[in-house]
Amino acid sequence: MILTVDVGNSRIKAAVFEGDILLEPFVFKKEELQKNIQNILKNFTNTTHLVVASVGNVEKQAFLEFEKDIAVHFVSHGDQFPFANEYETPLTLGIDRMVLAAGATLQFPGKNRLVIDAGTCVTFDFINVSNEYLGGAITPGLQLRYKSLHDFTANLPLLALESPKNIIGNSTAESIHSGVVNGLVYEIDGFIDEYRALYSNFIIILTGGDTDFLAKRLKNTIFANSNFLLESLNQTFQYKIKND
Ligand SMILES: Nc1ncnc2c1ncn2[C@@H]1O[C@H](COP(=O)(O)OP(=O)(O)O)[C@@H](O)[C@H]1O
Ligand SMILES: CC(C)(COP(=O)(O)O)[C@@H](O)C(=O)NCCC(=O)O
Ligand SMILES: [K+]
Numbered sequence: 001m002i003l004t005v006d007v008g009n010s011r012i013k014a015a016v017f018e019g020d021i022l023l024e025p026f027v028f029k030k031e032e033l034q035k036n037i038q039n040i041l042k043n044f045t046n047t048t049h050l051v052v053a054s055v056g057n058v059e060k061q062a063f064l065e066f067e068k069d070i071a072v073h074f075v076s077h078g079d080q081f082p083f084a085n086e087y088e089t090p091l092t093l094g095i096d097r098m099v100l101a102a103g104a105t106l107q108f109p110g111k112n113r114l115v116i117d118a119g120t121c122v123t124f125d126f127i128n129v130s131n132e133y134l135g136g137a138i139t140p141g142l143q144l145r146y147k148s149l150h151d152f153t154a155n156l157p158l159l160a161l162e163s164p165k166n167i168i169g170n171s172t173a174e175s176i177h178s179g180v181v182n183g184l185v186y187e188i189d190g191f192i193d194e195y196r197a198l199y200s201n202f203i204i205i206l207t208g209g210d211t212d213f214l215a216k217r218l219k220n221t222i223f224a225n226s227n228f229l230l231e232s233l234n235q236t237f238q239y240k241i242k243n244d
Helices: 030-043 060-068 095-107 142-151 172-198 211-215 228-243
Strands: 002-007 012-018 021-028 049-054 071-074 113-118 121-127 132-140 203-207
Touching: 002 030, 002 228, 012 030, 012 228, 021 030, 021 228, 030 060, 049 060, 049 095, 049 228, 060 071, 095 113, 095 121, 095 132, 095 203, 095 228, 113 172, 113 228, 121 172, 132 142, 142 172, 172 211, 203 211, 203 228
Parallel strands: 002 049, 049 071, 113 203
Antiparallel strands: 002 012, 012 021, 113 121, 121 132
């Protein structure tokens, strides 16, 4: 069994895999990292590997204590990946985006693929049919949009995510919900339309904490899978073992 851990900028996601089967997913805060990992390992005693992809501010040392019981692998730019990295600054590319690109490459062979990860940031990643990673885009995620409207203005309240009632917001709260939610939905649909002008055929995978909220609001057809990063992490690690 493999325990995969995805350290994002907002929260930590983890899952135990038996082969390709996801047995159980977990979500926790970085302050509760050690306690949660200990508990998972206690409940899944057949776990042989702990595989971590981190873009959040949790360092390798946080996982050192588990090395006495289990093999720990921190995914890094030097690992084997199943695509050619055409990013002009490959070493600055987020490890989460590399793992997503690897998962898309392995799970959808022979296709152009667009991966959209709606987390703290919304990232777009494009891998063409020749398995070349071309790049994409980084834009603020839903929570970040709500928070920046509040943090960088004198008068705007901090609101929790809510579905806008109308495109025309008729109050401060409704204007914010319309701007944040409709704004991001149009942005994603607009990006997809632009990609379609460049590539007539590609599959679209949507993942991240806001997957379900966004999926039903997009006009485009997508594969919505909030566990795609964890599944990709499991596959990236298996690919590495096979190719090392
Ligand atoms: N319990 C929760 N805590 C924080 N964010 C949540 C929660 N449930 C859903 N979300 C949504 O998930 C998004 C963060 O997604 P996530 O994939 O966890 O981010 P990251 O990988 O950057 O840590 C936020 O924009 C938020 O709207
Ligand atoms: C863009 C990100 C902040 C997204 O992080 P997340 O929303 O998943 O927490 C992360 O992938 C990152 O730090 N990237 C480095 C810059 C780049 O990918 O080019
Ligand atoms: K993201």
